[in-house]
Amino acid sequence: MDENRQARTDADQDHAELARRLGHTFARPELLGLALTHSSWANERGAGDAHNERLEFLGDAVLELCVSAELFRRFPDVREGDLTRLRSRLVSTVGLAERARELGLDARLRLGRGEELQGGRGRDAILSDALEAVLAAVYEDGGFAAAQGAVARIFEGHWPRTAGAPQARDCKSRLQEATQHLFGRTPLYAREATSGPEHAKCFQVRLTLPDGQGFSGQGTSCKKAEQDAAGRALAALAAQKLWPRACS
16 A cells, blocks of 8 residues: 555656646646556556547647647748648647656656557657647646747747748658657667778668668668668658658
């Protein structure tokens, strides 16, 4: 019993720290606990619908409205199509997962044992859904103004400064977005070999996609070799018509 009481105390303190980061004090803290509960946790414990999927559904709409309103305010002379593009960049699965990690949601999620063993705590889709659920919990507890405040904190430092076209992202980032969308997981990189003299080494890496496809890349550093392999993988996905864009 003492251990259970201590676990509850630790969870309460953890949730209070997350609430502080969100800038919202919960009148119903159980909403935050529900937002952090994945369906795998509820299923393993026979807890029925006591998980965050309904909140995630609401949070998707809350987030879109809050981000749209902020972009509308920041860019009064920008046309609708460009505002849509800016919003899409901010609320992509990869982008939301990054914001979730910054908040520490990855460490606070309640996952089932099976999902935990399969690396669910690091999956972008799970993290982005959890962030949307957390925002829904803020909205349900404090209304739209509270949700707006939380979104402002979460995206602080990440709002676009101009409405210009985004710079091209590196091939690894593009491939991560593609594989997360296609397979729900990210690719694996492993160094295969190193050759050449010390002053002019050549690195070779092996990239494996979640579906088993493999690609080799070379470069004067590991990072460059990984970028080369990612570019080859994106070209293959585009050729297979699985993903619309290669890495130009």
